[in-house]
Amino acid sequence: LENVLMQKKESVKSLKIALSKFNSLDERIKGLNLLQLVLNEIYGRKEEAKNIFTEACKLITQNSHYTLAACNLLRNCMNYYKHNDAIWYYQTAMQIAKKYKSNIDIAFVLNNYAFVHLKNGQLEKAYYGFEKAKEILDEYKIHESSYALVNMALCKLFNKDYEAAKSFLLEALVWNRSLYIDYVIKIHLANCYYHLDEISSYVKTSK
Numbered sequence: 691l692e693n694v695l696m697q698k699k700e701s702v703k704s705l706k707i708a709l710s711k712f713n714s715l716d717e718r719i720k721g722l723n724l725l726q727l728v729l730n731e732i733y734g735r736k737e738e739a740k741n742i743f744t745e746a747c748k749l750i751t752q753n754s755h756y757t758l759a760a761c762n763l764l765r766n767c768m769n770y771y772k773h774n775d776a777i778w779y780y781q782t783a784m785q786i787a788k789k790y791k792s793n794i795d796i797a798f799v800l801n802n803y804a805f806v807h808l809k810n811g812q813l814e815k816a817y818y819g820f821e822k823a824k825e826i827l828d829e830y831k832i833h834e835s836s837y838a839l840v841n842m843a844l845c846k847l848f849n850k851d852y853e854a855a856k857s858f859l860l861e862a863l864v865w866n867r868s869l870y871i872d873y874v875i876k877i878h879l880a881n882c883y884y885h886l887d888e889i890s891s892y893v894k895t896s897k
Contacts, residue, residue: 693728696869701728715749716759722746723763730769740770747779761786761795768805776806794834797826801838808844817845836866836875843878856882 692701705728709721722742729739743766750760764786767779780803787795804819824838839862846855859879866872876895883892 693724694868694870698728698732702732715753715755716757719746719749719755719757719759719763722749723759723766726763726769727766736769743767743770756782756786756789758786758790758792758795761790761792761799765795765799765802768802768809772806772809776803780806793826793830797823797830797834797838800826801841804841808841813845813848817842820845833865833867836862836868836871839865840871840874840878847878847881850885852882852885856886 692698692704702725705721705725709718709725712718712721723746726739726742726746729735729742743763746763749755750763761783764779764783767776771779780799783799784796784803787799800819801823804816804823807813807819808816820838820841824835824842827835827838839858843855843858843862846852846858856879859875859882862871862875863879866875880892880895883889883895
């Protein structure tokens with residue numbers, strides 16, 4: 691909750707306390723995953739986050755602990771790896787998601803893997819991944835579709851299709867429940883309004 695409310699430093703403190711109390715390997719991997727995600731979003735602590743991610747990956751491989759907790763961690767490799775360096779993480783995460791027949795996890799692996807294509811400038815591949823993720827989330831967990839919608843909008847923004855991007859962002863705004871994503875949506879919406887010369891909407895969104 692602290693993380694969702696953008697109380698990042700408080701969240702780190704709580705997670706470190708939790709990690710000191712966990713007994714099972716699965717709980718530890720979940721805790722390390724959350725900790726590296728939060729640290730990655732705090733300025734100047736990315737290297738610390740990467741070290742924690744690496745530590746958790748070692749726990750997974752050394753113990754052959756390929757559970758959904760491992761899937762959730764591995765699919766977040768996009769924060770530290772790109773291009774071919776990311777492939778093993780995503781392939782392993784997808785294998786786990788399919789093994790457990792978890793459609794939600796399949797959707798998030800698709801979404802995150804598409805980021806690799808986006809960073810590589812492969813917009814069509816990226817859009818396809820985001821779109822497939824959204825289709826699954828629409829059926830199983832629609833409020834989470836806001837993440838995929840924002841990413842689809844990014845693809846349109848890179849192509850300077852501001853009208854399409856705006857449409858995706860407005861839809862994302864309907865389903866979103868995250869304060870963090872709310873900020874992201876409004877920043878991109880302001881960009882769309884500016885380029886579409888919708889000045890009143892731009893001013894309102896920028897406040």
